[in-house]
Amino acid sequence: MDLIIFTIAMAGLIYGADFVIKESERIALHFNISSFVIGATLVAVGTSLPEMAVSMSASAKGSADIAVANVIGSTIFNISLVLGLVFLLAKKINPHRDLFAKDSAWSLFPILIFILMGIDGKLSMFDGILFLLLMGAYLMFLINSNSLEEDIDEDLKKEKFNWLKTGVLLLIGFIFVIVGANFAIDSAGNIARSFGISEWIIGLFLVAFGTSLPELTISIKSAINNNADLAIGNIIGSNVANFTMVLGLSAIINPLNIDFSSNYFDIAAAFIATLMLVFITANKLYNKSAGIALLIVLGLVIQNSLV
Template sequence: MDFLIFTISMAALIYGADFIIQQSEKIALHYNISHFVIGATLVAVGTSLPEMAVSMSAAIKGNADIAVANVIGSTIFNISLVLGAVFLVAKKISPDRDLFAKDSAWSLFPILIFILMAIDGKLNAIDGILFLLLMAGYVIFLIGSNQVEQIDEELAKEKFDWKKSIVLLLIGFVFVVVGADFAIDSASNIARTFGISEWAIGLFLIAFGTSLPELTISIKSALKNNADLAIGNIIGSNVANFTMVLGVSSIVSVLNVDLSKNFFDIAAAFIVSLMLVFITANKLYNKSAGIALLVVLALVIQNSLV
């Protein structure tokens, strides 16, 4: 029964996030915001809502391992699986934006700050506020670097309906919040039944599920030759996961973090973030980079499950 509840709750998380993403993108595009900024802000925050809902619910229930592991695992999946898949399916990737000069450092800042904050073994409300301030700084940076683009022609033809968008946004939020609550309870029960640690459940099972919105949106964007939105979504989602998700969760409840015990997984998240910087620095937007990222993911999974 727990497996069924978990599957249904994850589906609710994903569909709820999809409602939020679609409506957020419509609102942003009607105000002529660049695809990268849309991907790195509204779409990124939308795809990070499952992680936020899950981690907040876990923090409230006292499951700190799930709350933190969800963020670490999502970072690993977002870069290795999602970005790797984007490189493999896209016919050509040539972002208009200089991702290395403007954005690559943002994939490293949050995880470095997380490690520094967690040296004392916990994340508290003060840490959470600092995380949220970092997110605010990221949004201000993106707004300042917005490049005006032509509005999508098909979208421009649509009659924009604020009432419909608000209703769908509310439905999305309900799905995400309710789905997260059931996902945590069922995942914890599964972990206890099979003797699996809550950290492992959060790192793989929940993190993979909550990364599905990023995977879906990014692949769709790549297939439409919209690399800016796809890569912006990945970078923005990782920033949002550390700053918003851990920020709000640690304000709700103090999160205990064991850096030494979970060294490999945290190091893996840092390494794939470094790989993203290397790829953008050398403009390695190709299938070889995609295969390399997926190989790293396979090695992480193999080592963690041994």
């Protein structure tokens, strides 16, 4: 039964992703906003809702391991799996935005601040508030740095913009994506618990993978449709949102205990994956070789967890 639910949930994810991408592009065109900014704000926050729901619920129930591991695992999956597959599957990746000059720092800030905050073994309510302020700063930066320097979809340009139609279709798309992800998480979690897997591993892999499915489906479809800016913006924005909004709100609900000594490898892997993203953007290595390198990082994380 869980396998059937998982299959249907995946279909809903893919179907919803089509709506989200198309309507997000329509909004970007209408308001003269770049695809990257739309991907890093509207799409990123929308696809981070599953992480937010899971981590906040886990925090409220006192399951700090799942709340924190979900964010760490999502960061690893978003960069190594999602971007890795984007680089492998896309025919051509040529972002119009200078990602290194404008956005690489925002890839590093959240995880560096997380490590500094967690040295004492806990994320407090005050830490959570600081994370939310950081998200506000990121949104202000994106709005001020917006510039539309990309190819325009002529078919979309000819269509008359309709707020009601776009809003309804975008909402339907997000509902399909988020509900699909939640069902995928539940079905996978049921299977995992039957094998007696720990909360950290469930959060790091099963829950994090499940909550990363929206980013995975939307980014890959965007890349295949030659919209690399939206795909990469979605990943960077989602990672910022995961550390700032997801961990911030979770810490405000209930202080989160962090065991660096037991989970240092996974936290280090998330940091290294982020450094690799910065290196890729600095050297514009948007190719299959970079995709393979990122997938190797994921393989090492999986191997370490299975040992």
